[in-house]
Amino acid sequence: MSITLVMPTYNGGAYLREAIESVMRQRYQQWELLVSDDGSSDGTRDYLLQLKDPRIRVFLQEKNLGIFGNLNFLFQQVKTDIVQILCQDDWLTDEYALESCLNEWSILPEDVAFMRANHGSDFSSKDGGAFEAQWLPRIVDPGISDLYFLMFGCIPGNLSNVSLRTEIVAKHGWFDQRLPYAGDFDFWSRVGRSQRWVVSAVRVSTIRTHQNQASKTLNKVGELMPQMGELLRRLYSKVDERGLIDWRVRVAMQIVYVSQQRWAGLRSRMKTGSWSYMKHVNKYIGRGPWEIGVVFGWLIFLLSGGGRWFKKAAIGAVLSRHQGHLVR
Template identity: 60%
Template sequence: MTLSLVMPTYNGGEFLKEAVRSVLAQTHTDWKLLISDDGSKDGTREYLASLSDPRIQVFFQEKNLGIFGNLNFLFQQVRTDITQIFCQDDWLVDEGALARLVATWQQLPADVAFLRANHGAEEGGSSLARLERDVLPDVVTPDKSDLYFFLFGCIPGNLSNVSLRTRIVAEHGWFDQRLPYAGDFEFWSRVGHRERWAISPVKVATIRVHAGQASATLNKAGELMPQMASVLGTLYDRLTAQGVSPLRLQTVASVCYISTHRWQGLQWLRKSRSWRYLDMVNQHLGRQRFALGFLSGWLAFLATAGGRLWRLQAARWLLAH
């Protein structure tokens, strides 16, 4: 099986070189690596221009497209059936990573749209993360997908966890560039609403944790909140149309999402003396149709100690609908 890896880059620095070396070291050699640089100014472009392996194709963007615009561009260039998304600051876990990935895809049903690898590889985690590992089947069907995404959030997590049938990006309307913080959550849940998807513990990429990663630098002042509200609102509407109890959904949203972000907002207020994060939570999450009312929402916040208690019980109550 030939597969492609797509990598958006922007000021990749030394991490990028390690990522590319991990691809070149693979025992499975039938791959294409497509890299699109989004206007780097740190020497990334010079490094990319020096790559001479014929399996690597590099594109230099004249203007910054953002990560999802860059992914949309790259998926228009892919000519293989399967594509692995690969972020510039991660690396393939060992020399056999792509061989294991290919073997996993060869065993999957032909109608699986995307694969979330590395699932369950992380030990510990929150009670909700442990519940996710316990209840998700190996293949998730569209009739269950909305519920799981509403309950557990963006299940694929980091983009480097995901490989997919290349066709689905165009067939499902591309990544939404209007959602620079939640575009992956929106896209995977949109695909899952119509097609089957899979999870697997197969180890493919190592996700690097560092101060400059997107999850650490974005959403500093609650920018994620209106985009999360858009995704959760769509899921809520679908689920209530399917007969799921609005009260159960509102309870889960208030405990697992809104209370947690209110707690973060209070921590941000303590550190920075700024109300902005908390205002964004209250405005864009706390007043939505998928939330409990103002008073009930704050009572839920107090009763759960800022979303740290009773999350598991709320989740199980929804699953038992």
Template identity: 40%
Template sequence: MNAKPIIAIVTPVWNGMPFIKECVASVLSQDFADWELLISDNGSTDGTIDYLLTLTDKRIKVFLQQENLGIMGNLNFLFLQVSAPITQILCADDYLSSETSLRHISRYWKTAPNSLGFVTFKEQGWAAQVRSEAVALEDRIIPEVLPVGQADLWFFVCGNFIRNLSNVSLRTTIVRELGGFSEAFPAAGDFEFWVRASKNYAIGVKNQDLICVRLHTRAASNYLTMKGQVFEQLLAIYGQLIQRLSPTHDIRQLQRYFNLTVCASYYYIGLKLILHGNFQYLKTLFKANMFPAWSKWTLLVSCIPVTMVNRKQRLKVRLMKYMLSGSKIQEKRASKKLLANKLG
């Protein structure tokens, strides 16, 4: 075994019971042994710490934070501890789906181009789980490698197609090089980092089942967005994307797409919550009203008809096809003609 492991697994955790046990067990069961597992507990009170202190494998390092750093802060801490050149993020409620997962990840990086900074290994059944035609389309058309600086339109049209943090494997050094995950984006810091990193690094996209991302009510993605606070963070990210795309695309068209597919859905959720006596969500959206969002009154009027038409995201699929068919993106493996065939 090397003095430095080939791959690191970093696991941020806060109140991770009982899922953390399956997460750690999935790493211990790997047939690829040259790894280190770094776990940072963010102040758990549910027995997670007691469990972590029972772990005796020398390849596992446990860190106990005295105060909660937030998910992004905890990730930044973990990346500072990593010694391996490649890191796989594995959140405490997720797990490696087979005993060969790390072997496949290591093999991928052996042949990856030097320009590639990170790769997402996406579950092939995810679109069916979330019942999304838009996600199914995304899985069919996004190239396996997005060259440096050519991911902006894909991020804008598809959103965070990288998906869950646990889907991502990356070169360890790029996190420190790019200043880490921004703690100013507590609910969307991963999305913001991928967009930022794509200016300097190519992105790998593999539809391969290596990680199981668990859907459950206590997931961080739920409690970090339950009051609508992610909306302002998304406005900032999409605003940056629009500015980067503006030299080659019509800003009004970009803004229209964003409002019809993203903003309208958030406003619709806000109106539904009012029926249950929850006014905080919509108030949060009102406070975050800034470019590239339309005025709050325009969104209120448009969100209901747009969302009703967009059931099962069929409207979004049509808009995605329209936006991408007119794209100036040129891929070595996906010419405009091939892209049009895929979209058809």
């Protein structure tokens, strides 16, 4: 097996050198790194142009493509069967990272589309993914994938957690550039609907937490809500088609999505004095086929402490109810 790393960049000069040097330190050396800069103005391009390693190919975009347009471009340049995504502000955990990644792929069935690595060790949630690990099988089948995504959200999390078969990007219609905040959630859930995918604890990348990361800067006034509402409706509809929707699912969604986002809306109001975030939540997340009425919705908000309490219990009740459909 051989592997290509793809790295979309945009004004990432503060972290980029560490990311690329982590690739160059790998014990496994038969890699290629494709970097596509999306119009940086912070010295990123100067750094990229001075790289002399023949295994690194640099592309300079004339106009900004956005993160998912840039990823689509990069995947069109890949020549290997396996791709590891590496964001500009993250790094490969140690010198064995690519070797560990390829060792995992070497034992996976050929129909597995992508692998979510670092599970339980990237600390993308307060418990480091331990609760997800209680419920997620190693290999997730299409028949139950939508329910998992509906309950847990974007399970792959940061893009740097994911390696995948190159062919699946074109096969499943590319990353949707119309969803600049949720294109990854959309893509992974679409793929999971028709192909198996894997959850792995193998350490491949380390996710950096900082104030300028996209998750903290792109949803200040609820910009994510219209896209999130669209994805949740799609997932809900697919789960409903399989006959897995009941009151437990609706209550869980009230806690996991509606209440949590309303709590974020209240915090935004206290910080900025604006109700914009809350209006987006009520319009796009508060309304939907999972709605249980205004009074009950706000009652659940209060009882769950704005979605901070009983989340695990609500999700557990859903997955326990449908355990017969789960393949472990």
